[in-house]
Structure formats: structure tokens, C-alpha cells
Amino acid sequence: MPKSPFTDAEFVPVTGHPAPRMTDAVIAEVAAKIEKYDQIHVVTDRHEQAMFTYKRVMAQSAASGRPMLGGRILGPSGSGKTTSARYFRDWVLRQNQHAPDDVPVIIAPLDRACTSRRLFSSILDAIGDDFSEQGTEAILKQRVYRSLRRLNTRLLVIDETQHLRFRSTEANDTTDTLKRMLDDGLCPAIFLGTDEATEFLNQNKQLANRLMPPCDLKPLDRSSPGDRKIFHTYVTELDCELAKAQLTVGKSHLTEKRTLSCLFAISGGVLGRVSNLIRVALDHTLFRGATSIELFDLSHATTSWAVAQDFIGYNPFITGVRGAR
Ligand SMILES: Nc1ncnc2c1ncn2[C@@H]1O[C@H](COP(=O)(O)OP(=O)(O)OP(=O)(O)O)[C@@H](O)[C@H]1O
Numbered sequence: 001m002p003k004s005p006f007t008d009a010e011f012v013p014v015t016g017h018p019a020p021r022m023t024d025a026v027i028a029e030v031a032a033k034i035e036k037y038d039q040i041h042v043v044t045d046r047h048e049q050a051m052f053t054y055k056r057v058m059a060q061s062a063a064s065g066r067p068m069l070g071g072r073i074l075g076p077s078g079s080g081k082t083t084s085a086r087y088f089r090d091w092v093l094r095q096n097q098h099a100p101d102d103v104p105v106i107i108a109p110l111d112r113a114c115t116s117r118r119l120f121s122s123i124l125d126a127i128g129d130d131f132s133e134q135g136t137e138a139i140l141k142q143r144v145y146r147s148l149r150r151l152n153t154r155l156l157v158i159d160e161t162q163h164l165r166f167r168s169t170e171a172n173d174t175t176d177t178l179k180r181m182l183d184d185g186l187c188p189a190i191f192l193g194t195d196e197a198t199e200f201l202n203q204n205k206q207l208a209n210r211l212m213p214p215c216d217l218k219p220l221d222r223s224s225p226g227d228r229k230i231f232h233t234y235v236t237e238l239d240c241e242l243a244k245a246q247l248t249v250g251k252s253h254l255t256e257k258r259t260l261s262c263l264f265a266i267s268g269g270v271l272g273r274v275s276n277l278i279r280v281a282l283d284h285t286l287f288r289g290a291t292s293i294e295l296f297d298l299s300h301a302t303t304s305w306a307v308a309q310d311f312i313g314y315n316p317f318i319t320g321v322r323g324a325r
């Protein structure tokens with residue numbers, strides 16, 4: 001019979017009420033605190049590497065008129081790709097080295113079944129163009145080129161690149177379109193996407209030839225000391241930031257050995273999934289009026305969020321981590 005690494009007594013809540021308080025006032029208070037939680041940004045060596053990729057791809061000067069190289073950051077859902085792009089964009093804006101009307105970094109998320117025409121519409125949408133759907137592909141392309149030049153855009157981030165995998169004649173066009181944009185020296189581009197985009201990008205050698213070495217965000221490996229260190233740093237920082245933002249009173253001891261091992265198993269080494277699990281646990285903590293995230297909240301979040309959505313097939317807080325040494 002599998003056994004919990006924790007004693008029954010440790011599952012008993014120490015602070016707050018055992019059941020959530022569901023009043024309107026509490027709902028509003030918790031919503032405000034969760035908004036604060038979502039502003040927490042943790043930086044590890046992993047995140048530094050991603051920043052390095054954004055910086056060096058953007059460092060190519062569009063003014064030179066020569067073809068641009070692109071970059072790619074692929075990883076499973078929840079690995080922090082979109083967050084990294086937004087963080088980088090905010091960093092560039094904070095440098096304040098652009099004219100007031102410039103948009104130095106554009107992040108364009110793609111829709112499912114993305115054709116070349118939709119690609120241009122998505123870029124125009126990201127710029128806030130009210131006529132992003134109007135006109136032929138050639139016209140939309142012209143508007144994109146003109147807009148990016150007028151806005152002095154220095155980096156185009158295409159998010160959800162896997163949606164270019166659309167299998168039709170247009171699929172080849174989209175790759176060709178992206179390749180052309182780089183060749184035209186319009187501006188450098190970074191492609192973000194889930195693992196589904198890997199095969200697609202690898203197969204398209206003309207585009208792959210124009211990309212710098214990938215900076216993919218693979219799940220961390222529990223057997224690698226370097227990866228374990230990154231995971232430890234991430235959870236340590238998250239715990240500290242929770243206290244600093246006064247969302248908890250003091251730390252929640254999330255890096256306690258047994259807890260950390262369960263968090264690794266639940267997240268599968270995907271860092272953003274830890275953030276998402278802790279958001280659910282914090283929500284439970286706050287609804288109970290407790291002062292820090294307790295084992296009770298972590299276990300509840302695991303069952304109600306992670307197991308319910310099949311991120312993991314069991315609750316390691318209750319049964320222990322399977323396959324752990
Ligand atoms: N560096 C970070 N610090 C704190 N939280 C983070 C960080 N990176 C990601 N997160 C959180 O992790 C969650 C997942 O991140 P994000 O949405 O960026 O992942 P993604 O890789 O874009 O996933 P998808 O492929 O599903 O779009 C979000 O709730 C985000 O706030």
C-alpha cells in the first residue's frame with residue numbers, strides 16, 4: 001500500500017478555518033490578492049537564458065537591410081513562454097530607449113489553423129489595427145510591413161507557432177511567408193510554441209536555416225543536479241515573493257524536502273505548472289483565512305486541480321511520489 005511521506009497530524013490545518021468562507025467580501029478580497037500573485041515574476045538561470053535569446057535576436061539591426069536571423073523557444077504548456085515574452089517586452093519598454101510612438105516589441109499570438117493571411121491579420125491585431133481583417137493577403141502584408149517600419153519594431157514574437165502546422169497548401173505558404181519576412185530584413189522574429197511546433201519547424205529547413213540555436217524550455221529532469229537546483233531556486237523565490245507581497249505571513253516552507261519532491265512530481269518539472277498549482281493552493285489558503293499555504297491547501301489543490309485535469313494521475317502528498325528514489 002503506497003504511503004504518504006507526511007503524518008496524519010501534518011494534514012490538519014494549523015491556521016484559519018478548515019472550510020473556505022464564501023462571502024462576497026472574501027471573494028473580492030481573494031480576487032485582488034490573486035491578481036497580486038499573478039504579478040510575481042521569478043528569475044532562474046533558465047529564465048536568464050531565455051532573456052539572452054530575446055536580447056541577441058533583437059540585437060540584429062534592421063537598419064542594415066540584410067536578412068535577419070530568428071530564434072525559437074518551444075516548450076510544453078505552462079513552461080512560461082508567453083510570460084517570458086511579456087517580461088522581455090516590459091524590460092525593453094523600461095529601458096526607455098524608444099520614441100513615444102514606437103512599439104519595439106510586438107507579441108502576436110496565432111489562432112488555430114493559421115494561414116498566411118491570418119498570420120498578417122494576427123500581427124495587425126497585436127498592433128491594435130482596427131482593420132486587421134480587411135483586404136487581400138497582399139494588402140495585409142503591405143500593411144504589416146509598413147506598420148512595423150513606422151513603429152520601429154525591433155522584435156516580432158510569434159506565439160503559438162504550432163498553429164502554423166495547418167495541413168493544406170497554405171501551410172507551405174506560412175513558412176515561406178515567415179522566411180520572406182526574415183529575408184526582407186523587416187525585423188528579427190522569435191517563435192514560441194508547444195512541442196507540437198518542433199516537428200513543423202524542424203521539417204522546414206528553409207526556415208530552420210534562418211534560426212539561431214533553439215532555446216527550448218524542456219521540462220526539468222529530476223535526475224539532473226543542475227535542473228534540481230533550478231527547480232529549488234524557483235520554488236524558494238516564489239515562497240519569498242509570496243511573503244514579500246504580504247499574501248502570506250512569512251514563508252510557507254514550500255522547499256521542505258518532501259513538499260519539494262511532491263511539487264516536482266506534480267509539475268513534471270514544468271516551472272509554470274508549479275506557479276499554477278500554488279495559485280490554486282493560495283486561493284484555498286486565502287478563502288480559509290489562513291496565514292500561509294499549508295499542506296492541507298497543497299494537497300487540496302493537487303486533488304482538485306492537478307489530478308482533476310490529469311497533470312498527474314495521483315496525489316503524491318497522500319500516496320508518496322511514485323518512482324522516486
Ligand atoms: N518566471 C515566472 N515567474 C512566475 N510565474 C511564472 C513565470 N513563468 C511563468 N509563470 C506562470 O506560469 C504559468 C504558465 O506560464 P505561461 O502561460 O507563460 O506558459 P506558456 O508556456 O506560454 O504556456 P502555453 O503553451 O499553455 O501558452 C502562468 O500562470 C505564469 O504566470
Ligand SMILES: [Mg+2]
Pocket residue numbers: 081082083159
Ligand atoms: Mg503561452
